[in-house]
Amino acid sequence: MELAKRVKTLTPSSTLAISAKAKELKQQGHDVIGLGVGEPDFNTPGYILNAANNAMQNGMTKYTPSGGILELKQAISNKLTKDNGLEYKNDQIIVTTGAKHALYTLFQVLLNNNDEVIVPAPYWVSYPEQIKLAGGSPVYVNALEENEFKLTPAELEASITSKTKAVIINSPSNPTGMMYNKEELEKLGEVCLKHNILIVSDEIYEKLIYTNDEHVSIASLSKELKEQTIVINGLSKSHAMTGWRIGYAAGPKSIIKAMTNLASHSTSNPTSISQYAALAAYETENDSMEEMKEAFNERLNRFYDLINEIPGISCVKPKGAFYLFPNVQKAAADNGYSNVDDWVTALLEEEKVALIPGSGFGAPNNVRLSYATSIEILEEAAKRIKRFVLNHQS
Template sequence: MELANRVKTLTPSSTLAITAKAKELKEQGYDVIGLGAGEPDFNTPKYIIDAAEKAMREGMTKYTPSGGTVELKKAIINKLKNDNHLSYNASEIIVTTGAKHALYTLFQVLLNPADEVIIPTPYWVSYPEQVKLAGGKPVFVTAEETNQFKLTPDQLEAAITEKTKAFIINSPSNPTGMMYNEKELAALGDVCLKHNIMIISDEIYEKLIYTDDVHVSIAQISDVLKEQTIIINGVSKSHAMTGWRIGYAAGNEKIIKAMTNLASHSTSNPTSIAQYAALAAYSANDDATDEMKRAFKERLEQMYHLINDIPGVTCIKPKGAFYLFPNVQEAVNMTGFTSVDEWVTALLEEEKVALVPGSGFGAEHNVRLSYATSIELLSEAAKRIKRFVLNHQS
């Protein structure tokens, strides 16, 4: 049977592919260290689990409104007001089955065939695929490593055509961990306003910042930018709730209504129990989040130095998320491999360390490694990577 054309161009997720290969080797009895996961290694805080259990016992197991419960929307509105100094109405919020589904639904209601979406490279692997599924065209613009992987206003301006519909910004970034400051956001925003381009601001890592830098949403810079921006966020990373699948979008009422209508014919509603768990997450203090953040910061400090000690590997120190995105091209050249992808595959086979090749993020000279695992495993992984490079050094 012939498949639909829309899925024929999809590129398999490189993160899932490397995770599957690592799992296969583990099942064969090998001691594999997997650094490909894009999720915290902490369990969901107990108070959130307790809230979900309470909801189940009290019968909160039925359908909810397609766009999320009134209570959770109110909690999200309070979160946006307290954390981001932004005011929204319930009609400007949709709760979705994870932040990924918020993005997918947004592209479906926003894009017509051949509409262009500007995506800075390196990018999160699902952005271009979701744009293509909506009939749009991803337009990649390289955010240079020499500029901390951040796009400049001139680069953005040069990429805009009469078909440009939207621009994606992800700060802190997956895979680089880099952040835009308020001045940089304002300059990019001015370009978008000049050309009447929608801004999609993915802020899923906003709570995971390890410097004195303050997260700024581009929507909070001005009222006109707020009107032009759709914020994407959720509880997956901030509260170690990846499997609960609760995200949200906040923005223009007309767009949110269209997303809600589409959700009513696809998911019906986000899982009721997970919504009550998210309500607890947004209604409590951040003690559990702070504990996780302290652990990530400690791991970052250690792993950053260990990675930069490996011959042929250089790494810009990230400010947020929980990834390092080192450039390994020199190490690849030193060890005689033809590409980073080949180097990563050999590393997994020989030293049983799973990294994600940067090609999946549009950056063929880099690899992504997650430090969402113990310091002991991170130290052992760095030791194995260094040994691999030294053993293959010609």
């Protein structure tokens, strides 16, 4: 049976080969350190677990409205007002099965065949695949490392064509951890307004910032930008709820209505129990997430110093999320490898450290390392990487 053409356009995940090899080595009894995970290593806080249990005990296990329960929509609206200075009515919000599904649904209702979406590189691996599945074309713009991997207004404008429908802005970023400030967003916004381009603002890491920089949602900068922006967010990173699969989108009523209609024919609704857990997460004041953030900050500072000490590796210090994205091209070349992917594979085989090659993020000279694990494991990982680099120097 021949598969649909749209599925054939998908690019296999760059993490699959490394993940499969790491799993195989673990099964053989090797002590493998995996730095590829994209989720907090903390459990979901107890008050959220209790809310989920109460929901189950009280019979909240039935279908809900496709766009989410009204109580959660209101809690999200309150959150957006309090944290981001944004006011949305309930019919301008959709609760989705994770922020990833919010993005998928958005592209499905937004894109026609050959519509273009500007995707700054490095990018999260699912952006281009979701765009292609919707019949669109990702247009990659290489954001320079010396500019902290951030898209400039000139680069954005140069990439716009008559087919451009949207641009993705991810701040703080996966995989780089970089973030845009207010002035930078204002200038990008001017270009988008000039050319009538929708802004897809992925803000899933907004609560994980380790500097004095303030997260700014581009939608909050003006009424015009708000009307031209879809805000994507969720609780996976902020509340250690990756497996609960609750995200949301907020934006123009017409787009949200179309997304809700599509969801009614795909997922029916987000999991009812998860919605009540998310409701408790947003309605309850709790400092457990601040403790998680402090732990990430401590790990970042320690791991960043250790990685930067390794010959041939350089890294711009991230401001948010929980990844390092160092450039390892020189180390790979000095170790006798023609590309970073081969270097990553050899590192795994010899030192049993699994990194994610940057090629899958549109940055083949880099690797992504998650520091969502203990300092002891991070220190051991850095030790092994450094040993590998020094042992293979030509």
